[in-house]
Amino acid sequence: MGILVLCETDGGQPRKSAFELLGKAKALGLGPVTALVLGPADVTSLGGHGADAVLHYDNAVLASHSTGTAVKAIANAVAATGASVVLGSASNVTRDAFPRLSARLGAGLAVECTDLRVAGGKLVGRRPVFAGKALVDVKVQSAVALFTVRPNSFPVAASTGATAPVTTGDGGVSGSDVDVKVVQTLAPESKQVDLTEADRIVSGGRSLKSKESFDAVIRPLAAAVHATPGASRAAVDAGFAHHGDQVGQTGKVVNPSLYIAMGISGAIQHLAGMRTSRIIVAVNKDPDAPIFQFATYGIVGDLFEYAPLLQAEFQKTLA
Amino acid sequence: MKIGVCLKQVPATDTRVIINPTATGIVTNDVKWEINPYDEYALEEAARQKTAGKGTEVVILTVGGAQTEQRLRDALAKGADRVVRIEDAALDGSDALGYARALAAAAKAEDIGVLFCGRQAVDGDNGAVPAMIAEILGWSQVTWIDKLGIEGTSFTANRAAGGGAKEVVTGSLPAVFTCDKGLNEPRMTKLPDIMAAKKKPIVVKNLDALGLSAASVAPVVVEDAMSLPPARPAGRKLTGDAPSVARELVRLLREEAKVI
Numbered sequence: 001m002g003i004l005v006l007c008e009t010d011g012g013q014p015r016k017s018a019f020e021l022l023g024k025a026k027a028l029g030l031g032p033v034t035a036l037v038l039g040p041a042d043v044t045s046l047g048g049h050g051a052d053a054v055l056h057y058d059n060a061v062l063a064s065h066s067t068g069t070a071v072k073a074i075a076n077a078v079a080a081t082g083a084s085v086v087l088g089s090a091s092n093v094t095r096d097a098f099p100r101l102s103a104r105l106g107a108g109l110a111v112e113c114t115d116l117r118v119a120g121g122k123l124v125g126r127r128p129v130f131a132g133k134a135l136v137d138v139k140v141q142s143a144v145a146l147f148t149v150r151p152n153s154f155p156v157a158a159s160t161g162a163t164a165p166v167t168t169g170d171g172g173v174s175g176s177d178v179d180v181k182v183v184q185t186l187a188p189e190s191k192q193v194d195l196t197e198a199d200r201i202v203s204g205g206r207s208l209k210s211k212e213s214f215d216a217v218i219r220p221l222a223a224a225v226h227a228t229p230g231a232s233r234a235a236v237d238a239g240f241a242h243h244g245d246q247v248g249q250t251g252k253v254v255n256p257s258l259y260i261a262m263g264i265s266g267a268i269q270h271l272a273g274m275r276t277s278r279i280i281v282a283v284n285k286d287p288d289a290p291i292f293q294f295a296t297y298g299i300v301g302d303l304f305e306y307a308p309l310l311q312a313e314f315q316k317t318l319a
Numbered sequence: 320m321k322i323g324v325c326l327k328q329v330p331a332t333d334t335r336v337i338i339n340p341t342a343t344g345i346v347t348n349d350v351k352w353e354i355n356p357y358d359e360y361a362l363e364e365a366a367r368q369k370t371a372g373k374g375t376e377v378v379i380l381t382v383g384g385a386q387t388e389q390r391l392r393d394a395l396a397k398g399a400d401r402v403v404r405i406e407d408a409a410l411d412g413s414d415a416l417g418y419a420r421a422l423a424a425a426a427k428a429e430d431i432g433v434l435f436c437g438r439q440a441v442d443g444d445n446g447a448v449p450a451m452i453a454e455i456l457g458w459s460q461v462t463w464i465d466k467l468g469i470e471g472t473s474f475t476a477n478r479a480a481g482g483g484a485k486e487v488v489t490g491s492l493p494a495v496f497t498c499d500k501g502l503n504e505p506r507m508t509k510l511p512d513i514m515a516a517k518k519k520p521i522v523v524k525n526l527d528a529l530g531l532s533a534a535s536v537a538p539v540v541v542e543d544a545m546s547l548p549p550a551r552p553a554g555r556k557l558t559g560d561a562p563s564v565a566r567e568l569v570r571l572l573r574e575e576a577k578v579i
């Protein structure tokens with residue numbers, strides 16, 4: 001019975017995603033909610049966001065993610081709490097650990113859900129498939145069910161100020177459980193907010209013609225509106241931008257408030273990666289470009305003419 | 320050491336999605352099938368590791384019907400030596416765990432020492448099967464790699480961490496790697512390779528041949544109620560001379576859309 005919520009931390013504090021999950025878990029009403037924290041961290045805020053209890057595996061071995069230690073510790077937490085549902089945020093940690101946990105426990109898994117609801121006493125996950133071209137309900141029939149949820153799927157309520165009892169332990173893991181070991185962390189190539197977390201994105205396509213013009217046109221325009229630069233696959237394949245900058249079905253799936261597409265045709269694979277953006281602006285010289293079917297605001301025109309004009313207007317407005 | 324590659328056939332990424340009458344999947348009559356794009360990186364990596372002397376043979380493992388064989392021939396032309404295709408009626412309605420059990424059993428039977436998979440299959444977008452295989456076999460795994468070096472039984476790989484960061488990790492084989500864009504540039508096929516691929520063996524195995532029962536691949540996950548995402552409200556085109564259009568757009572973004 002009950003829900004176990006894997007609460008990831010950053011710099012010793014729970015991530016925002018942990019509060020999202022705890023709030024939702026509590027609202028689902030499927031029994032007691034236990035927050036699981038791996039590695040040393042400050043866990044005092046979890047009770048105020050919906051945790052009835054905190055299980056803190058305060059073990060330094062768990063501070064850096066290794067598949068071997070994480071999976072073993074989470075499996076031990078499932079056994080200790082008797083939880084029938086395990087929730088985690090969709091992240092590099094859960095994409096590594098949850099499928100493995102699924103195989104270890106014979107527990108069904110639904111990844112990257114964007115909504116959760118209870119039907120007939122069971123949790124149902126709703127998730128995008130085909131890069132968001134369709135949505136599907138996922139029902140898990142095993143005794144234990146595992147779900148990961150995309151960040152920002154649920155709101156975070158203000159803390160109630162409640163405190164939850166904390167049980168500490170070592171998670172039953174030690175250094176000998178580390179299999180794949182992190183030897184170095186490389187900082188992101190750019191200092192900008194990562195595309196997947198960006199609130200504003202300005203993307204350029206093949207029409208930019210060269211890396212030099214991509215750098216001279218798209219990057220300053222993005223900077224003017226405090227956006228992260230992105231690119232179509234055609235632009236990435238032509239070497240104008242880095243692999244990590246690609247938006248689309250085989251690039252990054254993004255969800256900003258503002259997405260500005262400069263000289264991008266709007267191929268189905270590109271749309272798949274950005275169609276949920278709240279406001280989409282398209283500048284394209286072809287009035288029939290498919291991107292216009294998705295654009296909130298469309299401008300038919302030459303991007304090389306519009307980019308400097310927009311850049312100046314943004315600078316004026318945001319100054 | 321033998322090198323394995325898991326290849327899945329998926330609808331081409333430009334497929335227009337039409338939901339089937341039971342809302343359990345999409346209509347596939349007119350679908351063009353392709354090798355999952357991320358599996359192309361897995362295949363290329365396997366072929367390169369073999370060329371670099373890290374393995375003796377590249378074996379493709381796949382769960383799928385006879386209609387996948389043309390795409391498998393294409394893959395054989397890109398540096399693989401043979402295919403084990405797993406087909407069984409019990410796998411038709413299976414789930415990620417079921418496919419993983421079948422693929423893990425095949426990897427074991429083939430005595431594979433390193434297995435390359437795609438980061439995710441772009442139909443279900445799960446990214447679950449490879450780590451499940453690793454767990455079933457008791458192997459290490461590294462997900463979303465864009466760099467790999469193998470020395471003897473040790474490896475060093477770069478994997479994606481959160482927020483655009485990368486982690487350099489080390490471990491030892493046997494292991495499963497899931498391959499991301501940027502790991503390599505998949506090759507184009509040349510005519511002699513296509514000709515040679517016609518003679519390479521494709522062996523078909525059912526669950527029985529892999530020592531698995533139908534019950535062991537019975538699904539624990541069921542998908543239904545598939546629907547299309549809500550349509551976007553119609554947008555509008557701004558017209559006029561360029562400077563006033565630019566000014567108007569920025570005004571709308573601030574005052575109407577309230578995003579800046």
Ligand SMILES: Cc1cc2nc3c(=O)[nH]c(=O)nc-3n(C[C@H](O)[C@H](O)[C@H](O)COP(=O)(O)OP(=O)(O)OC[C@H]3O[C@@H](n4cnc5c(N)ncnc54)[C@H](O)[C@@H]3O)c2cc1C
Pocket residue numbers: 204205206207231232233234235246247248249250251252262263264265266267268269270273283284285286289301302303304332356
């Ligand atoms: C397996 C697979 C996966 C794929 N995954 C992705 C993906 O993840 N992301 C992705 O983006 N694509 C992806 N694609 C590629 C996709 O199909 C398109 O080829 C690509 O998105 C096109 O990029 P583009 O819009 O920059 O170029 P084009 O389609 O060439 O469009 C250029 C556009 O710029 C306009 N233009 C030209 N000059 C100007 C100018 N001066 N001013 C204004 N407008 C101008 C043109 O009218 C045109 O609409 C994938 C394809 C395949 C087969």
Ligand SMILES: Nc1ncnc2c1ncn2[C@@H]1O[C@H](COP(=O)(O)O)[C@@H](O)[C@H]1O
Pocket residue numbers: 325326327328355357358361380381382383415418422435436437438439440441443444445446447448449
């Ligand atoms: N039916 C299958 N046959 C062969 N390989 C598969 C199959 N399903 C998944 N895989 C492998 O597992 C990876 C991830 O798939 P998935 O977990 O379905 O997103 C794919 O890129 C393939 O390498």
